[in-house]
Amino acid sequence: MMATRVHARLVDELHEAGVDFVASLPDSRIAPLIEAVEADDRFRHVALSREDEGVGVCAGAWFGGATPCLLIQNSGLLESVNDLVTLSIFSQVPLLLVVAYRGYLGEAHWYHGPVGRVTEAVLDALSIPYAVADDPDGVGTTLARARLLAETSSHPVCVLLTLNALEGGHAPD
Amino acid sequence: MRRIDLLRRIAPVVGDDLVICNQGGNSQDWHEIRPANNFYLQHAMGSTTAIALGLAMARPDERVWAFEGDGGMLMNLGLLAVLANARPANLKVIIFDNENHECGGPYPTMTASTVDLAATARACGWADARLETAEDGFVDAVGALADSGDLGLVVVKVDVGTDGAPMTIDAVEGKFRFVRDVERKLGIEIIHAPEHYSTTF
Numbered sequence: 001m002m003a004t005r006v007h008a009r010l011v012d013e014l015h016e017a018g019v020d021f022v023a024s025l026p027d028s029r030i031a032p033l034i035e036a037v038e039a040d041d042r043f044r045h046v047a048l049s050r051e052d053e054g055v056g057v058c059a060g061a062w063f064g065g066a067t068p069c070l071l072i073q074n075s076g077l078l079e080s081v082n083d084l085v086t087l088s089i090f091s092q093v094p095l096l097l098v099v100a101y102r103g104y105l106g107e108a109h110w111y112h113g114p115v116g117r118v119t120e121a122v123l124d125a126l127s128i129p130y131a132v133a134d135d136p137d138g139v140g141t142t143l144a145r146a147r148l149l150a151e152t153s154s155h156p157v158c159v160l161l162t163l164n165a166l167e168g169g170h171a172p173d
Numbered sequence: 174m175r176r177i178d179l180l181r182r183i184a185p186v187v188g189d190d191l192v193i194c195n196q197g198g199n200s201q202d203w204h205e206i207r208p209a210n211n212f213y214l215q216h217a218m219g220s221t222t223a224i225a226l227g228l229a230m231a232r233p234d235e236r237v238w239a240f241e242g243d244g245g246m247l248m249n250l251g252l253l254a255v256l257a258n259a260r261p262a263n264l265k266v267i268i269f270d271n272e273n274h275e276c277g278g279p280y281p282t283m284t285a286s287t288v289d290l291a292a293t294a295r296a297c298g299w300a301d302a303r304l305e306t307a308e309d310g311f312v313d314a315v316g317a318l319a320d321s322g323d324l325g326l327v328v329v330k331v332d333v334g335t336d337g338a339p340m341t342i343d344a345v346e347g348k349f350r351f352v353r354d355v356e357r358k359l360g361i362e363i364i365h366a367p368e369h370y371s372t373t374f
Contacts, residue, residue: 021227046226063355064355083220
């Protein structure tokens, strides 16, 4: 998928939310967003081989004065649970999680169902505050508010980006 | 070779650089020698070098060290690929390889049998990754690592065993100590008074 105006807008909204450092692993819906981040000198970007690495990378970036964001699929959120608990939460390090919410309404691929069905329950179990960002026009505000809460609570905060939000309000294929 | 003896030898090279230190023996031994400017991993085994990578990329003008263990590195070998690709010139990684899960054992790791971590790093694309088995060779290699303008790794074989005293710094104190050390050293503010802050609730 090519980067579109939707992705360009999302990149601007990440920047406006204060994010200047991104660690990522692609999902087909956020790959164009990651490409746009990588090409944008308002961000430092680290490509990961597995999502849980990004919890440490983002913590290190925060220790260096950056405002990091971990940009991944919800499957990778589940992958990252141990590091979220034993690093971010245990050491009280702020972290903005921006997560493609697969297996949610509009999902066209059956194999995302199991992860989609437990995503919010896992966040609840971890006491990680989250918002489901479904309205494309509300994503920017949600990102900024989530980033602020992460900072003031010294805790991970998650924005779940639905397919609708990632497609700019158009139904996904 | 005792890890603490090696750390004593390289302390002058490390100076007051920022260090991300693997949990357990690495932390205890290094804390004994140079207690400031360190983040001590407490429980998130496998993320020492990831944290160092994030810090090094956020502060490209600062030399950053990761004092990793063989168990920690084996837990996340993919990081060797991530690091080779990100290639921050200011990141220097040392793996103190005691071939053992010292904290969670004792139990042998796979560097005791089949795995050569320096060779693994080279296969992932590291230009500079070496294995040292003697004290003087290690000290020379760390000196070269500090001076090089590239990402680098030294793996050194050490005995099982920790000589530093047990630490009483918990995860939250560890965070704040490191944050304040970094703020002082770099003259930056990491923890800000948030926007919209007021004295009223």
